Amino acid sequence: MEAARLNLPLIEASIRAVQQDFQQINARLTTPRDPIGDDVLLNLLSGYAYVDRMLTDGIDIFAMGYLKHLLEMNALVLCGSDEREKYTSHLKATAQKFYEEPGGGIRDLVEWMVGHPMLTPWLRAAGAYARILSEPQLFIEGNQRTGALVMSYILAREGQPPFVLSSENAPDYFDSSTMFKNLHKGTLDMLVSLPGHNKNFGKFLEGQANASFLLATPPPVSM
DSSP, X not given: OOOOOBOHHHHHHHHHHHHHTHHHHHTTOSSXXXXXXXXXXXXXXXXXXHHHHHHHHTOOTTSTTOTHHHHHHHHHHHHOSSOGGGGHHHHHHHHHHHHHOXXXXXXXXXXXXXXXXXXOHHHHHHXXXXXXXXXXXXXXXXXXXXXXXXXXXXXXXXXXXXXXXOTTTHHHHHHHHHHHHTOBTTSHHHHHHHHHHHHHHHHHHHHTOOGGGBOOOOOOOOO
C-alpha cells in the first residue's frame, strides 16, 4: 500500500485543542501530567512535519543506515530544529544509549519490527510503542512523544491515519503510556502481559483513527 501524506494543519489544531483542555484531561488521568507548553507543542509539530518528509521520500527508518532518523525525531521533540549546539552533550549521550543500551537499544526495536511483519499496522505500531517506552527506554528523554511519531510513521506508511493526540483519546493514551513505562524488558511479567497489552492498545489505535489527518489522494489522471 502506498504511504499516506499527513494533514499537518489539522494535526496542529487537534494538539492545540489538547493543550487548551489539558486541565480537564489531567483530572481524568491515573497519573497526572505536566501541561503541554508552547515549546513542547511546536517541537512536536516539527516532528510530525519530519515524519511527513520521511513518508514523502519513501525512507524506511528501521533499515540499516537510516536509523539516524529515529534519533532526529527524538532530537526534534526535545530540542527543536534550531540552536542544537547547546544540546550537544545530551544528543551525544542519547545516541550512545540508542545504539549501545544492553537489552533496550535500537537493536531491540528493530528485531521486534523485523520479527512481526504480518501483524496489522495498528498492532505493529502498538508493539513498537511498547518497545520504546518499556524499561530500559530507547531514549534518555522524550520517549512518549517520539513514540507517537514512530507510531504515526508506521501507520501512515501503510496508508492508515497517523496517531494524533486529541481531547477525546488523551486519557486512554496517557494511561496506556504509563502502563508501558512500568514494564521491564526481559522480565517474566513483560513476557506474559505484553501480548495482551499490545492487543488492547492496537484496538485503541484502530478505533480512534481519523482519516481527516491524512491528505486526500488525488484520483489518477485518465489518458
